[in-house]
Amino acid sequence: MKYTLITGASRGIGEAMARYCAAKKFNLILVARSREKLFELAYKLNEEYDVDVQVYVADLTEAEAPQKIYNWCVENKFHVNMLINNVGIGQYGRFEDLTLKAQLDLIQLNQIQTVTMTHQFLPMLKEHYESYILNVASTASYQPIPYMSVYAATQSFILSFTLALREELRHKHVKVSCLCPGPTATDFFDRAGLESLPVNSSEIKMSSEEVAEVAIEGMLDNVSEIIPGTSNTIGAYFSKLFPNKWVLRTVAGLFAPKV
Numbered sequence: 185m186k187y188t189l190i191t192g193a194s195r196g197i198g199e200a201m202a203r204y205c206a207a208k209k210f211n212l213i214l215v216a217r218s219r220e221k222l223f224e225l226a227y228k229l230n231e232e233y234d235v236d237v238q239v240y241v242a243d244l245t246e247a248e249a250p251q252k253i254y255n256w257c258v259e260n261k262f263h264v265n266m267l268i269n270n271v272g273i274g275q276y277g278r279f280e281d282l283t284l285k286a287q288l289d290l291i292q293l294n295q296i297q298t299v300t301m302t303h304q305f306l307p308m309l310k311e312h313y314e315s316y317i318l319n320v321a322s323t324a325s326y327q328p329i330p331y332m333s334v335y336a337a338t339q340s341f342i343l344s345f346t347l348a349l350r351e352e353l354r355h356k357h358v359k360v361s362c363l364c365p366g367p368t369a370t371d372f373f374d375r376a377g378l379e380s381l382p383v384n385s386s387e388i389k390m391s392s393e394e395v396a397e398v399a400i401e402g403m404l405d406n407v408s409e410i411i412p413g414t415s416n417t418i419g420a421y422f423s424k425l426f427p428n429k430w431v432l433r434t435v436a437g438l439f440a441p442k443v
């Protein structure tokens with residue numbers, strides 16, 4: 185049976201993508217750490233949409249997790265034809281004030297995990313007549329962000345990696361896309377320590393359901409960079425258009441800690 189594997193599927197954008205995929209009758213493999221949430225979601229999606237939903241509980245900061253997930257899929261004959269590398273966390277603060285360990289863990293989760301999962305699953309994806317990789321980055325991909333320096337760098341990495349891989353696989357039947365959401369109403373902001381910033385305004389946030397629909401339809405349409413929402417698309421465009429120095433100063437103003 186074919187499966188769509190989604191990392192970071194227990195809540196937020198990952199959960200919304202799981203729901204949207206289930207409604208499209210895709211069988212699912214849900215990966216995250218929260219066992220109860222994952223099994224509850226799997227039960228609901230199975231009941232509501234009559235799709236097969238499997239759960240793999242893992243801490244994806246552990247380097248060997250992708251190999252273990254892959255082996256489990258092979259043992260159980262779960263043929264993954266859509267890989268959605270959604271897992272990711274943010275971290276707000278001055279580079280020198282955040283611990284090195286926390287920042288290296290963030291690189292491991294956001295960046296190394298995406299590369300490892302993709303490398304691990306690519307041979308399986310290539311076995312299908314048509315298959316998909318959706319890597320989740322952010323509008324943070326389009327410019328450096330002072331006070332979120334490592335997070336924004338990981339997002340630029342994901343976008344660059346994804347677009348290069350897409351080109352390498354252009355003549356194969358694996359379609360590769362990058363999702364670059366802007367502010368979205370999930371737990372991400374609170375967990376990243378961004379509660380008190382203007383970017384945390386509920387007025388500018390999209391819902392995770394809106395983002396999920398644009399993401400999955402964009403992936404199926406083989407769109408290279410999927411940016412949900414007009415204002416996010418315009419923002420990304422301006423970041424490319426204006427000089428780096430000007431963009432950086434503007435962004436620094438938005439993200440600077442209150443003194």
Ligand SMILES: NC(=O)c1ccc[n+]([C@@H]2O[C@H](COP(=O)([O-])OP(=O)(O)OC[C@H]3O[C@@H](n4cnc5c(N)ncnc54)[C@H](OP(=O)(O)O)[C@@H]3O)[C@@H](O)[C@H]2O)c1
Nearest residue numbers: 192194195196197216217218243244272322367368370372
């Ligand atoms: N929300 C936004 O404004 C926004 C904007 C741009 C880009 N994004 C990107 O969108 C993606 C999803 O973010 P979100 O907003 O949905 O965040 P979220 O609501 O905080 O969800 C994060 C998901 O990742 C899982 N996760 C976190 N650490 C993990 C770990 N060590 N091992 C395994 N799973 C882990 C969480 O589940 P457990 O805690 O159960 O493990 C959860 O399912 C991220 O890549 C983020 O960078 C978000």
